[in-house]
Every structure is written in C-alpha cells, then in structure tokens.
Amino acid sequence: MATIRIGLVGLGKIAREQHIPSLMGDPRFQLVAAATTSGASPVAIPVHATLAEMIAATPDLQAVTLCTPPQERCALAREALDHGLHVMLEKPPGPAVQQTRAWIAGRRVRKAVVTWKEDVRIWHPGQSWIWQPGGLGAFDAGINALSIITAVMPRPLFVTRAVLHVPVHRQAPIAAELALADGAGATIDVALDFRQPGEARWDIAIETDAGQLELRRGGAELHIDGRPVAVPASQEYPRLYECFAGLIHAGGSDVDLAPLQLVADAFLVAHRVEVEPFED
Amino acid sequence: MATIRIGLVGLGKIAREQHIPSLMGDPRFQLVAAATTSGASPVAIPVHATLAEMIAATPDLQAVTLCTPPQERCALAREALDHGLHVMLEKPPGPAVQQTRAWIAGRRVRKAVVTWKEDVRIWHPGQSWIWQPGGLGAFDAGINALSIITAVMPRPLFVTRAVLHVPVHRQAPIAAELALADGAGATIDVALDFRQPGEARWDIAIETDAGQLELRRGGAELHIDGRPVAVPASQEYPRLYECFAGLIHAGGSDVDLAPLQLVADAFLVAHRVEVEPFED
Numbered sequence A, B: 001m002a003t004i005r006i007g008l009v010g011l012g013k014i015a016r017e018q019h020i021p022s023l024m025g026d027p028r029f030q031l032v033a034a035a036t037t038s039g040a041s042p043v044a045i046p047v048h049a050t051l052a053e054m055i056a057a058t059p060d061l062q063a064v065t066l067c068t069p070p071q072e073r074c075a076l077a078r079e080a081l082d083h084g085l086h087v088m089l090e091k092p093p094g095p096a097v098q099q100t101r102a103w104i105a106g107r108r109v110r111k112a113v114v115t116w117k118e119d120v121r122i123w124h125p126g127q128s129w130i131w132q133p134g135g136l137g138a139f140d141a142g143i144n145a146l147s148i149i150t151a152v153m154p155r156p157l158f159v160t161r162a163v164l165h166v167p168v169h170r171q172a173p174i175a176a177e178l179a180l181a182d183g184a185g186a187t188i189d190v191a192l193d194f195r196q197p198g199e200a201r202w203d204i205a206i207e208t209d210a211g212q213l214e215l216r217r218g219g220a221e222l223h224i225d226g227r228p229v230a231v232p233a234s235q236e237y238p239r240l241y242e243c244f245a246g247l248i249h250a251g252g253s254d255v256d257l258a259p260l261q262l263v264a265d266a267f268l269v270a271h272r273v274e275v276e277p278f279e280d
Helices: A011-023 A051-057 A070-082 A097-104 A137-154 A236-250 A258-269 B013-024 B051-057 B070-082 B098-104 B139-153 B236-250 B258-269
Strands: A003-011 A029-035 A064-065 A087-088 A109-119 A158-167 A175-182 A186-195 A201-210 A210-214 A220-222 A227-229 A271-276 B003-007 B030-035 B061-064 B084-089 B109-117 B158-167 B176-180 B187-193 B203-206 B211-217 B221-224 B228-231 B272-277
Touching: A003 A011, A003 A051, A011 A029, A011 A236, A029 A051, A029 A137, A051 A070, A051 A186, A064 A070, A070 A087, A070 B158, A087 A236, A097 A137, A097 A210, A097 A220, A109 A137, A137 A175, A137 A186, A137 A201, A137 A258, A158 A258, A158 B070, A175 A258, A236 A271, A258 B051, A258 B258, B003 B013, B003 B051, B013 B030, B013 B236, B030 B051, B051 B070, B061 B070, B070 B084, B084 B236, B098 B139, B098 B211, B109 B139, B139 B176, B139 B187, B139 B258, B158 B258, B176 B258
Parallel strands: A003 A029, A003 A064, A064 A087, A109 A186, A158 A271, B003 B030, B003 B061, B061 B084, B109 B187, B158 B272
Antiparallel strands: A109 A201, A158 A175, A175 A186, A201 A210, A210 A220, A220 A227, B109 B203, B158 B176, B176 B187, B203 B211, B211 B221, B221 B228
C-alpha cells in the first residue's frame, strides 16, 4: 500500500508528545507538513500559518490530523473534508478497554465509580483555551474517562445529575460531579477535578454481581477482584494511526459521539456553582 | 379501532390548555386518569399522587402523556415504558412547517433569523422549574423555534456560537443568542428572550437565492416575498394525538432529537454572562 501523505494542524503538547512520534514511527504515513500559528516544528517539515495555506502548498496531501483546541475543530474538519482530505480527530480510550469489556460481558454491573483527578498546572500548562467557552475545562481530561466507560458498559449511558464547579471569571468547570445511569439499574458516579495536588488519579472501579474490576492509571493497570492482570503496554497513538490507515484504505469512517454527548448533556442539566478564581 | 385508554402525568398549564381539550375531543382516546402532586383535575377522572399509583390503580391503561417539567421526564418515560405503556413527550412545531419545507426545497438558503421573545411572567407564570438546572430557561420556549428551523432546513444544523444570559442566582438563561450553520453556507441567527415587554414575537425569516419567507406568530402567519399565504388553522395538539394514535396502532415510534441536541450543544459551547437577578 502507498504511503499516506499527512499534515498536522496544531503543534501543541499532544502533537509533539504523541502524534509526531507515532507518525515518524509508522511506515504507512509520511508526515509532510504542519499548520500552526504558534511556533516552529520539532521535525523538518514545512510549517504554514493556516490549513488553507498548507493545502495550497502541499501537493498530494491526503490526510490531516487536527490537534488544535476543540473550539476550532469543527470548522477545520469541514474545511479539510471539503478538500477531499481524510481527517483524524481523536480522544482515544486507554488500553485494557477490550479486556474490561470482555470481563463485563455476562456480568451485571451494579455500580461504577470514575475518579479522574489531576493538577491542571502540571498536565495542561498554559492551555488557556481550556477555560474559554467550548474549552471543556475538567472535561478535557475527563472525556477520556467517559470514552472508556461508554466503551466498556454494555448499554448506553445517560446523565441524571451534574454539578459543575466553575471558577469566578472563567467559562469552563475546574471540577465536576456527574451521576450517570444505564437504565438497567447500574449507576456511574463520575468525579473530575483539575485541582488534585500531587499524583494524578485516573481510576475506574466497576462493581458487578460477580466480582469487581479496577482500571487504574488511565487503564495502564487492571485489577480483577483485587488481583493485578497483565495489560498490553500503552500504544494508544500508534494504534490510532494503524486504525486511521485501515479506514483510509477501506474508505471507511469511525465516529464515536457517546462521550461528547454525555458532556453536552452534563452542561445542559448541570447545577453550576461558582468557586474561587483560577489563574494559570 | 379500539379506544386507547390514556393517562396524563402532570396537570399544569399545558395539560389544562392543550392536552385535556385535545383528548376530550378525540374519539380515538379515552382519558381515564391523571397523576399529579399539585391540585385537582379540571375533568372528572381519578387523580393519583404518582405515575406508579396511577398504573397500579388503572386497569388496562395503555398510554400516558408526560406533561411535567423536563427534569423528571426521563425517569418517568422509562418507568412508563418499563410497564409496557405507550409514551408521548412533546414539543410540537407549529403549523405551516410543511408549506415552508416545500418552499425551501429547490432554493438555496442564505440566512435565517429566528426571533423568539416573550414575557416569561405572562407565558410561564410561577413556573419556577424553568430556572432550575435542566429547566432550560428561555430555551423552554425557544426549543419550539428550533423544532421548526430544524424541520424546515434541508440539512442538519450545528451550533457555532452561543451566548447565554443567566440571571444572578439562577441556573438557566433568561435570554440567549445562537449562531447556527448548516455547513453549506447558510447561517441562522437565533435570539431568544424572556424579557420581552408587550406582545410576544415568535418569528422566523428565511432568505434564499430565490425569494424570502417569513413565519410569524409561531407559524400561524406565513408571508412569502412580502405577501401573506394561507395557513391551516393551528391544530397542533389534536394533530399530535392523531399521530400518537397512528403510531400506537402501527407499533411505531417517532423521535426527533435535533432540537434538544442544539440546546445541549449551545450549553456546551456557550459564553455565559451574568445579568440582573430575576424574580417571578
């Protein structure tokens, strides 16, 4: 199969830490250009100010990955699709999802507890877009947990209650609690917090009629009935590009709206409380 | 066809003004009971405190309409469905929707302007649930406009920008401005306001490459290129029950998520501004 000529839009933290290394290590792709308004590329590729300029200047560009803040992504995706490009937009669930899903099958989930707490100053330094309208606040990290829980639970989830803690003069929540339900008796309590000092907690505990399962460290650790179970090493972003290449060659698409739908519904039904101001 | 034995859940303003008269005038239905915690029924039917009690006390109940505030509807709908009942949950678009849709077909929409402004003290007296989480605020009326615009526009709409005006100490907006787009060049500006003094304005103006159309008074008046066009008299709620009876007999269902999806997305991306306190 021919190499796919791909460009990146946005060269921020996630582009540098995940997308560029994954693409450089993947023979299916050739990273040929980037578009960004904020700085140079860490690898030797032409950098353009806009997606339009990148498209105009890059013959045979076939695909783009959008690594910008969420607010701009819809317009960029449409622009790229209108030019016939393949588009990747991601928030991948962690490893161990398959194992967890298989374990849950045949069990009845009673309760799940999702704890997604980290220090925003460490994990999202200077990312002021997080606090702006559409920036999602603590959901920017928490949506990863929602990706996992919606992927492993056998039935669709819906929001029954939400509390958003929004710093004075900010638009997006620094913390949130959600109650989710699956309509079959399972309840899922979700606690998101960007004010966690020290070590981050990215944990999901699932209690069923036949044992319990814990995903810790974002899914890097799996415990079943208290015993650790081996999990394949995290290959999130390389795996994403493997899937992307497969979809491009098959002319397919893969869209998962469930996690973002839960976020929108949480904003819709939320009780919003003001908390102390937050400054980066 | 046998008469459908139906109960109402909630006996507030919309139940009294629309559902009860529509059901009393429809030979396909027999209104046999109601559930409410707030007052007696204006017609001679048994009134129960809860849906569960109504179900237990009403042999051969076949269907229910939920006329409660939105916050409780999901749980009530599930409870009713779990008992094998047919469920109606509505926010009907006004008349003239078919005519408008037919007129738009074959034209290219450039711009639409939705103006939905009314005095909340007149139209929603004492409805304190409107201001609570999930109560939707000005969207409680405005979702009618979104039902119409999503029904008449030929392509799906999405929210590109939203500003919510929320009174201090309230959870839901008293006014909102949205910018919607259809991805094909049309822009839809929506202005919702519950602070409109005097006559309400429920207007939608649509500008195309071949003329313009105006729906006024919630769709009761239709003007094409400045000239009035005849619209069938409003039969919203009787028509709803005609549709409901048809669906029940056919074993079908009809769900339109598009308007509420726009509301959730508006809350998700919104810039929220505090405005002066509102007291009923």
